[in-house]
Amino acid sequence: FNLYAYEPTDWIGGWTLLYWGWWLSWSPFVGLFIARISRGRTIREFVCGVLFVPAGFTLLWMTVFGDSAIHMILNDGVKELAAVVSEDSSLALFAFLEHFPFSSVVSLIAVLMVVVFFVTSADSGALVVDMLASSGQGHSPLWQRIFWSVSIGAVAIALLLANGLKALQTATIASALPFAAILLISIWGLFKALSLDATRRGLRNQALPGPRHGRDPHGGWQRRLRSIAMMPRRAHVTRFIAEVVKPACDEVAVELRKQGYDVNVGERDDGRVTLELSHAGEGRFLYEVRPRAFNTPSFVMRDTEDGGDARKYFRAEVHLREGGQDYDIMGWSRDDVIGDILDQYERHLHYLHVVS
Numbered sequence: 001f002n003l004y005a006y007e008p009t010d011w012i013g014g015w016t017l018l019y020w021g022w023w024l025s026w027s028p029f030v031g032l033f034i035a036r037i038s039r040g041r042t043i044r045e046f047v048c049g050v051l052f053v054p055a056g057f058t059l060l061w062m063t064v065f066g067d068s069a070i071h072m073i074l075n076d077g078v079k080e081l082a083a084v085v086s087e088d089s090s091l092a093l094f095a096f097l098e099h100f101p102f103s104s105v106v107s108l109i110a111v112l113m114v115v116v117f118f119v120t121s122a123d124s125g126a127l128v129v130d131m132l133a134s135s136g137q138g139h140s141p142l143w144q145r146i147f148w149s150v151s152i153g154a155v156a157i158a159l160l161l162a163n164g165l166k167a168l169q170t171a172t173i174a175s176a177l178p179f180a181a182i183l184l185i186s187i188w189g190l191f192k193a194l195s196l197d198a199t200r201r202g203l204r205n206q207a208l209p210g211p212r213h214g215r216d217p218h219g220g221w222q223r224r225l226r227s228i229a230m231m232p233r234r235a236h237v238t239r240f241i242a243e244v245v246k247p248a249c250d251e252v253a254v255e256l257r258k259q260g261y262d263v264n265v266g267e268r269d270d271g272r273v274t275l276e277l278s279h280a281g282e283g284r285f286l287y288e289v290r291p292r293a294f295n296t297p298s299f300v301m302r303d304t305e306d307g308g309d310a311r312k313y314f315r316a317e318v319h320l321r322e323g324g325q326d327y328d329i330m331g332w333s334r335d336d337v338i339g340d341i342l343d344q345y346e347r348h349l350h351y352l353h354v355v356s
Contacts, residue, residue, distance in 0.1 A: 021173035024180055032131070033124040069096050122152050200322060200351050227331035231313035237291040238271035240330055241316055245289045248337035249275040275341065285348045286321040287341050289329065320344060 031050070038046055069085075069092075072078040084095040097106045126149040133148070134140040159167045232240075246267065253263040253275060262278045272290035279285065293312045315328040318340070329337060 017173055018169050021169075021176035024176035024183065025172050028179055028182060028186070029125045029128045032128045036127075036131070065093075065096065072096075072099060118156075122149060122156070126152055196355060197322065199354060231296055232315075232330055234271070234291055234293070234312075234314050237314040237316050237330060241271055241273050241289055241291065242267075244332070244334050245316065245329070245337055246273045248334045248341065249273055249287070251334075252338055252341050277345070279352070283348075283352050284321060285345055286319075287344055288319040289316050289337075290319060291315070292317045292324075318344070320348075 034050060035046065038049075041049075069081060073082050078099060081092070081095055081099075085092045093110060094107050097103055097110060100106050126145060129148045129152070130140050130145050133144070156168070159171055246265070249265045253265045256263045256277060264274075264276045266274045266276070268274075270290070272288055274286065274288040276287075277285040291314045293314055296311055296313050316330040317328055318325045329340060332340070
């Protein structure tokens with residue numbers, strides 16, 4: 001690659017600043033949007049996707065289209081392409097595609113891709129702005145989302161009509177400066193949140209829930225072995241949650257209400273049961289048991305040709321406010337479920353004590 005860094009041209013400086021400003025101004029919106037649609041992903045997966053996918057696409061675009069255009073100008077004698085780029089860079093892509101077979105079809109596809117790019121970018125930006133304007137609420141009024149979408153489109157159209165692509169680039173660079181300060185604050189908040197999460201995980205890992213050897217006094221070890229070896233269906237797990245976990249949560253909630261706490265126990269259509277206890281500030285405690293599907297291992301694969309749930313088994317997994325805990329309470333007695341709730345609540349109180 002020859003960047004012509006020492007030539008009397010402002011290309012490298014202008015486009016370097018543009019790319020810096022572009023990523024800085026877009027990162028809060030695109031980052032929040034991707035984070036919202038990436039629930040359940042790890043931080044490693046999120047970072048790899050955000051860093052490598054855009055950088056890889058940019059490298060591929062610059063390599064394939066840029067090198068092809070340079071080859072056409074230097075070796076194939078297509079001098080008019082360089083003239084078009086100098087006069088109006090927004091037309092360069094279509095002037096480049098005119099030299100391809102089926103140029104009209106390829107240009108139409110390019111127009112559709114540009115439209116999709118602008119629509120999806122505006123949609124994600126409007127979604128994030130609407131979310132920020134709604135204080136993070138999941139559902140905002142339809143008119144509010146329409147308002148932000150129209151506003152973003154109107155600003156983009158005004159900038160394009162004012163001075164074309166140059167005005168849009170200037171606005172992007174200018175808006176990046178305040179976002180740079182916001183990003184520094186966000187980085188500090190990220191490290192603080194990760195530190196609190198590490199503290200919470202460290203406290204939780206001091207004593208992870210293990211097998212309860214005495215939880216089945218009536219069936220003996222044979223019944224316990226059957227409980228371990230079985231691959232429950234969805235109906236078994238949802239019935240267990242409804243008949244054992246829900247009453248256990250209700251009993252804990254009744255006792256906590258006697259002590260003056262605000263406690264709610266709720267059920268959802270997917271079978272999960274949630275116990276939520278409100279403290280002042282950020283101390284909300286959440287204990288949830290939900291059915292979670294897994295592919296049945298090959299060594300116990302059922303003799304069936306059916307798809308869907310027929311080839312899956314389910315676990316009654318515990319979820320706290322910070323996410324899934326990766327252990328199964330299927331087959332536990334009501335008293336053991338109550339004991340697990342109290343254990344997790346005790347860890348939660350200890351965490352609040354440590355970070356306060």
